[in-house]
Amino acid sequence: xxxxxxxxxxxxxxxxxxxxxxxxxxxxxxxxxxxxxxxxxxxxxxxxxxxxxxxxxxxxxxxxxxxxxxxxxxxxxxxxxxxxxxxxxxxxxxxxxxxxxxxxxxxxxxxxxxxxxxxxxxxxxxxxxxxxxxxxxxxxxxxxxxxxxxxxxxxxxxxxxxxxxxxxxxxxxxxxxxxxxxxxxxxxxxxxxxxxxxxxxxxxxxxxxxxxxxxxxxxxxxxxxxxxxxxxxxxx
Amino acid sequence: xxxxxxxxxxxxxxxxxxxxxxxxxxxxxxxxxxxxxxxxxxxxxxxxxxxxxxxxxxxxxxxxxxxxxxxxxxxxxxxxxxxxxxxxxxxxxxxxxxxxxxxxxxxxxxxxxxxxx
Numbered sequence: 001x002x003x004x005x006x007x008x009x010x011x012x013x014x015x016x017x018x019x020x021x022x023x024x025x026x027x028x029x030x031x032x033x034x035x036x037x038x039x040x041x042x043x044x045x046x047x048x049x050x051x052x053x054x055x056x057x058x059x060x061x062x063x064x065x066x067x068x069x070x071x072x073x074x075x076x077x078x079x080x081x082x083x084x085x086x087x088x089x090x091x092x093x094x095x096x097x098x099x100x101x102x103x104x105x106x107x108x109x110x111x112x113x114x115x116x117x118x119x120x121x122x123x124x125x126x127x128x129x130x131x132x133x134x135x136x137x138x139x140x141x142x143x144x145x146x147x148x149x150x151x152x153x154x155x156x157x158x159x160x161x162x163x164x165x166x167x168x169x170x171x172x173x174x175x176x177x178x179x180x181x182x183x184x185x186x187x188x189x190x191x192x193x194x195x196x197x198x199x200x201x202x203x204x205x206x207x208x209x210x211x212x213x214x215x216x217x218x219x220x221x222x223x224x225x226x227x228x229x230x231x232x233x234x235x236x
Numbered sequence: 237x238x239x240x241x242x243x244x245x246x247x248x249x250x251x252x253x254x255x256x257x258x259x260x261x262x263x264x265x266x267x268x269x270x271x272x273x274x275x276x277x278x279x280x281x282x283x284x285x286x287x288x289x290x291x292x293x294x295x296x297x298x299x300x301x302x303x304x305x306x307x308x309x310x311x312x313x314x315x316x317x318x319x320x321x322x323x324x325x326x327x328x329x330x331x332x333x334x335x336x337x338x339x340x341x342x343x344x345x346x347x348x349x350x351x352x353x
Contacts, residue, residue: 008291009280010243012298016273017247018254023266026257 093151093220097142099180101215102188104131105208106200107174121204123163123175125156131196132156135179138190142217143179146170149220166222184211264313265306268320271327272301278334285341301327 036044068080089095108121132150135143143150148165156165163170181187188211191197200207258266276298283289305323312319 005289005291006239008295009240009277012273012277012280012295013240013244014247014250015298016270016277017244017249018251019266019270019273021248021251022254022256022258023263023270025252025255026260026263026266029257 092224093142093149094224096216096219097180098214098216099141100182100184100211100213101141101178101180102184102191103210103212103215104177104179104191105174105210106177107206109204109206123170123203123205125158125163127196127199127203128156128163128165130199131177131194134194134196135187135191138187138194139181139183140187141180141182143177144217145177146175147218149218151220151224153224154220166220178215178217180215180217264320265309268305268309268323268327269302271324271331272305273298275327275331275334276301278331278338282334282337282341285338285345 065080065084069077086095090097106123128145132143145156145165148154148168150165154166156163158164159169179187188209191209197207197209276294279297280289280294283294305320305327308323309320312322
């Protein structure tokens with residue numbers, strides 16, 4: 001009789017434990033339903049394939065580099081390292097770079113044309129950020145705003161009514177944005193019709209974009225603070 | 237005593253590795269069921285300590301309370317009244333009562349033992 005009671009208690013405790021942990025899991029990470037339709041799934045698949053290809057290429061490149069480091073003598077290993085360092089600096093935007101691209105000029109509407117009662121246009125950092133995002137979406141490679149190179153860590157802020165890019169205030173209008181790209185005509189056409197440019201027009205700015213064969217972008221000069229990366233300890 | 241504790245741990249583990257998750261609209265029912273089960277378990281412990289434990293009452297109470305609580309919640313959802321609050325209130329009060337009685341019983345037992353020693 002006593003044993004029977006033990007089993008019963010054990011059974012109840014088992015059920016209770018299962019219910020508790022299921023409830024706990026449900027409360028902590030609820031089910032997220034996948035509501036993508038077939039086209040979205042296809043697009044996502046395509047995206048993942050591209051990513052895989054990119055990762056594969058990167059692996060191959062790094063393997064080549066490793067091979068170069070290890071196979072040849074000290075001299076050539078140094079050379080390879082310097083080459084890699086230069087490549088990284090170029091990627092991070094620490095070097096001057098030139099090429100074909102487009103130049104976008106932003107200036108306030110000429111007051112004389114539209115009459116005196118138009119409000120003074122105000123530039124918001126969000127507009128610039130949106131423009132940068134759209135440029136990136138249209139395959140822009142590198143860009144600079146008013147002589148400030150835009151890198152992955154470039155801050156665009158509004159401080160006391162003026163816009164700061166890379167912690168440097170923008171000079172007075174017109175503001176020039178230089179963008180490097182592989183296909184400048186295509187980028188030009190796309191950016192003319194982009195919603196980001198329409199935002200500028202809505203705020204009473206006059207935006208002009210011109211294709212140019214030779215654009216020079218300055219290097220990023222601020223120190224790059226690395227917060228979340230650590231040096232790999234050597235083993236093996 | 238070790239068998240129920242062990243099976244509680246096994247149950248927690250099983251529930252954890254099964255990765256079973258219920259849709260959020262049913263999580264109310266499960267939470268009430270958990271409360272009912274806890275209430276029954278503590279009621280059982282109390283009855284055991286008081287010497288009034290009965291197997292049939294215990295096991296039928298376990299399932300019946302869970303089903304009743306879930307049914308009440310279901311009815312509440314369809315009537316637009318938060319009837320599950322009634323179940324939560326009832327079970328909550330009983331849970332506290334049971335635990336208080338268990339505490340008293342354990343303390344008095346401990347006191348008796350000390351007097352004997």
